[in-house]
Amino acid sequence: MGSLSTNTFSPLDPNGFTNDSKMVIDFIADYYKNIENNPVQSQVKPGYLLSQLPDTAPYCQESLEDVLKDVTDSIIPGLTHWQSPNFFAYFQANASTAGFVGEMLCTGLNVVGFNWIASPAATELESIVMDWMGKMLKLPSTFLFSGNGGGVLHGSTCEAIVCTLVAARDETLRMIGAENITKLVVYASDQTHSTLLKGVKLVGIPSSNFRCLSTSFSSEFSLSPQALEDAIENDIKAGFVPLFLCATVGTTACGAVDPVMDLGKIARKYNLWFHIDAAYAGSACICPEFRHYLDGVELADSLSMNPHKWLLTNMDCCCLWVKQPRLLIESLSSDAEFLRNNASESSDVVDYKDWQIALSRRFRALKLWIVIRRHGLANLMCHIRSDVNLAKRFESLVAKDSRFEVVVRRRFSLVCFRLKHNDECQGLGIEP
16 A cells, blocks of 8 residues: 655745745835835836746745845836836825735635625625725715615726626616617717726627717816717617716816716616716715715716725725616626525525626725724825825916916816927927
8 A cells, every 4th residue: 555645845834924924024115115216117128027037937946035036136127116106197106004914814814705605704894894985985875785785896997897787788688688789878978988998898789889978178078968968869869779878087087077966867867877987086085075076976876986096905996886786696696506505595695706707706805994994084084185185286386387287177186287388398309
């Protein structure tokens, strides 16, 4: 009889983890202490890493010291340092040590909470945190688990958009027949995030049925209710079926805000699924002085916002609330034999696998829960207001400089400005 070899390595060694994690924490702390010494944008050429790393994986294990040396020498130079104080593109630095700690716990516990029975705490904490966030935003109770709605954490707005599009699509096709999918129409402004068009394609609606409605300087690049209603009427006359409207609170390009209340009334009039994308500026709405940008949210069917954009929660973390969770579940549920259990079949629990595209899911709620607890609502509001005040100060400096102009009124922490005259651009060696 042979014997089973016990000469194995230990990939989950608590003692080794203690030493390794301390090294990594020190490495990250040093990175942030010295982040301003790095150019914000990487200076490397495409393909640079191929010449610095081996073209085959190592056969034997390597020390963490050697790995971190390669991170310093080869990886860090190829990064764009999004958390640098000198990073001015897109949105401001948004990491926090509370988020890092939450991520460590999420990763270290490594649970896979696709349904309640897989990890009850993961599911129930997510439901609790989503209600916390909903109350921080003063959402109607119809979006909360404590009402008849509910929320789920996704990785990105794209996932949230696809899930709501699928729910809206299926609900409508149940009434008009699946063969009419090519008649479904989706509406948004030309400032809406490109993820919406991607979602339209993914759910099988022809991209030609995406109505990208023009905005203008005169409306501060918000979606015109009249333009929307005209487009809907034209589509109905042409035999199309209006399906989905996406309004944005804080667009990526210029921070524009669509008139939620007026658009919501039109959505209700024509029975469209009304989604509000507040990925960026939704975080600001925890402050009473910005909450009015969500006025009319009671008319919406769904709302998404990303704490990883502005609420000190590192990637990834997107909140999605829906008024009628059953519509998501009917479209996204899976009941394979290996997933069946008494708790799920009792209908007394939430199975988040039925609220998303994938089956497996991360314990994102732990990270958001820790961020909220470690900072508290008071400090989170202070963080938002500080960023807005800095932007307000910068906007005033730009406005006083005759060489520049503010392109669109600042609402939050994003300031859009440009050089005024072509000759000045050319004098500075800049293409106008």
